[in-house]
Amino acid sequence: MKVLCKGLSFCPTPMTDWFSLDLDLRRFFRKLRLKAYFSDVTSSSSVDAPTVSVTDKAAFTLQDTGLYNKSTFQQPNNVHAIETYVGLVNRDVQKLRSSHTNVRYHNNLNYVERQALSGLSLDRSITIKPADKGGAVVVMDSVKYEQEIYRQLNDTTVYELLTCNPTDNYQTELRSILNEALYEGNIDLALSKYLYIHHPNTPTIYILPKIHKHLTEPPGRPIVSGRNSMFNHISIFLDYILREYSTSNCCYVKDTSDFLIKLRSIPCHENTILATLDVTALYTSISHELGLEAVRQKMSSALVSIECEHVVLTLLEFVLTKSYFSFCGRFYRQCQGTAMGANMAPSYANIYMGIFEDLFVYTSAYWPQAVSWLRYIDDIFVVWSGSVEELLLFHQELNSIRPELQFTLKYSNSSIEFLDVTIIKTSTGFSTDLHVKPTDRNSLLEYSSFHPKTTIDSLPWSQLLRVRRVTNDAYVETRITEMCKKFLDRGYPTNLVTEKMERARVLSQDELLIPKSRTNKNERIPFVSTFTTISRQVSSILRRHWPLLQLAPQAIAFRERPIMSYKRCTSLRDKLVRSTYEKTISRTSKTFLSVGTGSYPCLGCSSCSKMIKGCIYDVVMAPKKSTLHRIVMRTNCQFLYIIYMRFFGGILVEVSASPEY
Template identity: 30%
Template sequence: MEYSKIKYRPNLFRKENTILKELQANPDIRVMKPDKEGGVVIMDNITYKGKMNHILMDEVTYSSVSNNEVNIAYKRIDNVLEDLYMEGLIDEKTLRFLRVDKPRLPSIFKIPKTHENEKDPPLRPIVSAEESKTLPLAKYVDNKLKQLWVNRKAILKDSWDFLKEITPELFHDELTFITIDINNLFSSIPYREGMDLFEDILFEDTDLTHSEKLVCISLMELVLKYNFFFFKGEFYQQMQDVAMGAACAPTYANLVLAKWEEEYILNSEFATNWTVYKRFLDNIVIFWKGTGELFDEFLVYMKNTTKFLEFTYTLSRDCLQYLDVEIYKADGKFESRVFRKPTFCNSFLHYRSAHPPHCKRNIVKGQYVCGSRMTTSSYDFNKECGLLKEFFLERGYPLDLVGGGGLR
């Protein structure tokens, strides 16, 4: 079968297209993509606006501002950039990149976190910062500093990076799998405490020049301080925490947490009680070999090292569900397989989409390769291939394209 000769048609049936247009024209609802796992969430606008207004009423975090205050702040940003140029800390090319003469004020929206509560999901704030005054500043900081956290041993890049750490010699029958979530990380780092940790870890680095460190600190302060957005015609400023939607937000949060971990966690007296301590942004995983009583002491110790981080945890002797992989014990060794949250929704690209044929072939191949990498037993791999086959057939893929996930 020649896939390049497929005749492409709309991947929605007439009835589905009619329903979609009705939803689009309905002013009383909001159709949103959930925070994780794909799918669609429909929420009535009254509920959505109520949740948004409740969040923005937090006067500690947000402040209503005028258009004039925004313009004054933007002028201050230009002045700081001009000072950095006059002091020789940045060149003219960098100055041109960092300056935005006709910025667009970011807008805020929120996406539902259905993985936390499917029936009444809380909302995650997102700021659309494209063409904003601080976007190039955030990009500069992210580009300069990303390597500072990427190369740290305790920080994971992805699930595959995590699996490479799970070696046979780490196995122990009495091992306890522990995951610790840092609650609302981006909205919990206070400005001054965060910047102090940020500056400390920058000045410990030997790869960046002194000038680059000073520029990154100055730009990071501007990104955090002048975080403006609008909602329903009103202007707001985020007064504390990490700037929502900033390109450098994950890098900033990772560096702040890395400094905290290095000072209080990784070299603590409790470090002898684990064989693995890894973190992916705000999700910590630990392979604990100590007693339950010692873990309780460690948890109390963790909480006492910080005034702004809060934690929730899960523990299990049998299996670990972390990122999109599940680790479990079987026959005296670790086994792994693909993990999907209960809120998973099959949202693979539909085969009747007008995307080029090679995109669809690569999606199929990529998913089978991912399944092969993440599963260690033949049984789990064959089960994963069967699931993928069902998912792709459900999305209109021909059997001869998706039936290639063979047995091990």
């Protein structure tokens, strides 16, 4: 319990990974060579560059979207100053590695805590997840966790059980869609390559417990983890396109600061009623037909070309109708709504709600009673000038429009909560205070966590700024004191917290709500690496030899020293929280050299990429009947006395045997 109380963001002191450091240095050296190479190309290029005809340009290009494919360009290693710098850095890092073997560092977890952490990571009888809201750590019985997921998956209006892994069929369909768009000139070749992932991961589903609704039997918020899946890049591309249309609605709220700015222009009267509406399970409630129609209407009203509209709607329909995931060895398809966790889901939901408001909210007979209507995706803030009875009738009218779209209503004559703000009605207008849910916990990062000191020391200031931005003068002193106590409870030095507190007190809410624009572009070359016990020494080595680069012909590209950009090391979340649900755990370590039982590709032929691989249960599933067959050894296509069964679309099309059978 003491380990979990540190929070899932806590990072234990890591062991130095010299292999990862070597990769990070190689990437950094490549950036230096590229910087020098393109600095030469830019200076020697002609002013009159060839232009591309507008008529020859595709409707969507990878360059226009700001996305990019992984570069395979090999730059020449012909700048002597850079190569000398690389050699000296490698030499000093090798010396550091040789002298680092006997160095001991203080571990921020003692022996008992490290043993407890190891036991928690191996215990499959419990499932550890962050709470849906509030920052608490929830320890659930794995049986109840599995039952809650199956309870939701058994809803046949939303999910459909598939008989086989649909990845190959969906990949073929996607390739056909992209080839057609490429042939018609709607996308360019680079964008086509970006949208198609050759070896995609299978999406998995998990839930976040909603303990703010029930502490002992919390319902779960379903999240589909689709990182590196076939939908990942398509969803990123669609989010880039749809974001412009999702934010154009007059009631759109970007974040808390945007809401506070808009709240100031809303009139407040004595009989004003404050209300909030929340759409129940919005993401899974949007029918595909209505969602696609909403996007089509939004793009048509923006005078988007037919070609662009066709590309977006075709890809969006593919993502919505083919969205699938696995759970416990079974595959499911989402028949309704969009997967929560997809990049384009918020923009898609915003567009759907915007069209719904245009059709039914703004045209309602009760709309004149709404002094203000502000919406953040599925959360709506309403200032109502009518009676309570009219508000209830308006709520009933909204729920009667579409059975799958249901709203929950809360209202008050004095105060109400919206986002992380408590809005209080006063005689002079609206006052605001920081809203803290009853289930919220002190989830601030512990001071002993293995993070860069600059990151740790900046947290009190950023959180106190948030408190000052949200809270009016009447409540600010109390909230600042409460926030400072939270940091002190997490081990932060008193002098650090006191200094930040005094700085925050002199600021006003007005100046913090003024939008700030970032115009300065940082040209410093970043060294990106995982933060470890030797990061400071490596940083010193990189900076020590930097003056050598001033001797290069491209010295102007290296006039500023590199910036150290650290990735966090492994946290408790990485060790304890998994998106893939596993009933059992292998006793052997899981590395690419581990040998386990099951059916696996040989990695030496193209046919094996279609193999149904064995999972942690050492079984394979027959696609047609979903029956499980146990494999008692590790096999591949090179084994003798093996019968091969080829399936297509869940149908057995061929049975063959190895030549020696």
